[in-house]
Amino acid sequence: MELIINIDGASRGNPGPGASAWVIKDAKGKLIVKEGLFFKQCTNNRAEFTALKMALSKAAELGAASVKVRSDSLLLVKQFSGEYKIKNPDLKQLMSEIKLVAAKMKVSLNHVPREQNKEADLVCNLTMDDNLKVKKHFYAAAHEENISFVNTKAAEPQKMAENKPKNKKTASKPAAKKSVSKTESSEQLELFDLNNL
Numbered sequence: 001m002e003l004i005i006n007i008d009g010a011s012r013g014n015p016g017p018g019a020s021a022w023v024i025k026d027a028k029g030k031l032i033v034k035e036g037l038f039f040k041q042c043t044n045n046r047a048e049f050t051a052l053k054m055a056l057s058k059a060a061e062l063g064a065a066s067v068k069v070r071s072d073s074l075l076l077v078k079q080f081s082g083e084y085k086i087k088n089p090d091l092k093q094l095m096s097e098i099k100l101v102a103a104k105m106k107v108s109l110n111h112v113p114r115e116q117n118k119e120a121d122l123v124c125n126l127t128m129d130d131n132l133k134v135k136k137h138f139y140a141a142a143h144e145e146n147i148s149f150v151n152t153k154a155a156e157p158q159k160m161a162e163n164k165p166k167n168k169k170t171a172s173k174p175a176a177k178k179s180v181s182k183t184e185s186s187e188q189l190e191l192f193d194l195n196n197l
Contacts, residue, residue: 003062022120
């Protein structure tokens with residue numbers, strides 16, 4: 001089975017709230033999946049990389065033998081092909097994970113202009129808008145097309161216990177930084193199923 005996939009990723013603030021999105025269709029253009037993933041905090045590059053990883057994972061789950069992926073991120077396309085090096089260690093790790101999934105099928109990743117990636121862009125923005133409760137023109141466009149999607153809430157950040165200092169010496173000490181494990185950081189992700197888009 002061959003699948004055609006459009007992906008997109010974005011961050012408002014870079015870093016800031018963001019989302020990854022993927023739209024999967026069969027070779028005849030029939031819609032199979034439209035999904036978005038929300039990040040409380042991410043960069044554009046992380047959102048783009050994650051979109052590719054999630055799209056390929058879903059394609060593998062669907063039993064695809066071959067996938068044609070389209071992205072409007074030229075950087076991602078060139079880094080996937082090895083033409084450009086990846087300097088960021090987190091993105092290097094993410095690309096390794098992408099390559100492991102990609103090894104399960106025949107994958108081609110091609111760059112397309114933004115105009116040819118509007119569907120994935122819309123899913124990306126709807127995912128962000130819904131989590132951030134921002135009503136923009138994307139909603140108007142969505143309602144015109146009778147778009148519906150699962151409205152899940154983003155995971156709330158863990159509340160730190162309020163510790164009042166007992167004396168002035170304690171008050172002057174800077175608070176120790178809490179390290180965030182990979183497990184904790186994964187709680188910031190929320191998956192949106194937009195199959196009815």
